[in-house]
Amino acid sequence: MSETEPLLVLRNIRKSFGRVEVLKGIDLEIGKGEIVALVGDNGAGKSTLIKVITGVHKPSAGEIVFKGQPITLKNVQASRLLGIETVYQERALADQQELWRNIFAGRELTRFLGFLDVAAQKRETGRLMRSGMGLTSRAITVDSEVKGLSGGEKQSVAIGRALYFDADLIILDEPTMGLSLKETERVLAFVRSIREQGKSAIFIDHNIFHVHDTADRFVILDRGRVVGQFHRSELTHQQLVDMMIALHEAGQVA
Numbered sequence: 001m002s003e004t005e006p007l008l009v010l011r012n013i014r015k016s017f018g019r020v021e022v023l024k025g026i027d028l029e030i031g032k033g034e035i036v037a038l039v040g041d042n043g044a045g046k047s048t049l050i051k052v053i054t055g056v057h058k059p060s061a062g063e064i065v066f067k068g069q070p071i072t073l074k075n076v077q078a079s080r081l082l083g084i085e086t087v088y089q090e091r092a093l094a095d096q097q098e099l100w101r102n103i104f105a106g107r108e109l110t111r112f113l114g115f116l117d118v119a120a121q122k123r124e125t126g127r128l129m130r131s132g133m134g135l136t137s138r139a140i141t142v143d144s145e146v147k148g149l150s151g152g153e154k155q156s157v158a159i160g161r162a163l164y165f166d167a168d169l170i171i172l173d174e175p176t177m178g179l180s181l182k183e184t185e186r187v188l189a190f191v192r193s194i195r196e197q198g199k200s201a202i203f204i205d206h207n208i209f210h211v212h213d214t215a216d217r218f219v220i221l222d223r224g225r226v227v228g229q230f231h232r233s234e235l236t237h238q239q240l241v242d243m244m245i246a247l248h249e250a251g252q253v254a
């Protein structure tokens with residue numbers, strides 16, 4: 001893949017559930033080292049689109065090209081192995097499992113003959129908790145079950161996993177929902193650090209302040225279509241807010 005080639009290209013992606021077409025031919029490019037925000041009203045198709053990119057949903061039509069190669073994703077595991085990592089509240093983690101198992105799920109460290117190296121996975125998780133994840137509470141250990149963690153702590157686990165496996169594309173679908181101010185700041189700092197490391201992200205957040213402060217580019221989705229794309233320099237925060245309100249009102253009368 002050349003330096004200028006986009007990391008991800010979507011061509012004419014369509015997705016229907018039964019007779020309802022939710023994505024109506026999406027064309028989108030994500031550059032290397034670029035943070036792209038998907039913005040749009042509830043039901044615009046943002047989550048469905050990222051689920052196509054992460055292998056949760058198979059597109060009804062269209063092409064996905066990642067690092068210059070056309071790809072077909074059988075499941076979420078397949079996208080992770082390629083370097084696409086999802087960080088978001090719902091369904092990203094296995095609640096009933098310990099923290100260390102969540103970090104290594106599907107990419108376990110093994111010893112000779114393929115035996116799981118549990119000790120190494122716990123050790124690496126402990127190291128990650130102290131360095132990248134900011135999980136310093138003495139109440140949380142590598143053996144803690146994820147279901148006992150707060151929303152912000154769960155985000156930290158998903159972020160730690162993305163860091164550990166050095167994902168190229170990190171997807172965050174409303175990662176700040178339900179978080180405290182401090183936890184939100186930590187997530188936004190993480191999103192900014194993605195760009196600094198030359199990695200890419202797709203970021204969805206209802207808070208236009210978060211979006212405008214964090215993303216390089218905004219892609220506006222409306223009822224399954226891309227209706228606008230802007231670089232941050234092209235649009236003030238207020239213009240972005242006004243656009244969202246206009247889209248919402250148009251949706252109400254349609």
Ligand SMILES: Nc1ncnc2c1ncn2[C@@H]1O[C@H](COP(=O)(O)OP(=O)(O)O)[C@@H](O)[C@H]1O
Pocket residue numbers: 017022040041042043044045046047048049
């Ligand atoms: N699994 C599904 N089955 C049927 N309809 C769905 C499914 N997932 C999403 N939808 C519908 O697709 C539309 C877009 O949803 P979604 O992608 O979640 O929007 P957004 O994330 O932008 O709010 C909505 O009308 C939603 O009801």
Ligand SMILES: [Mg+2]
Pocket residue numbers: 046047048173
């Ligand atoms: Mg959504």
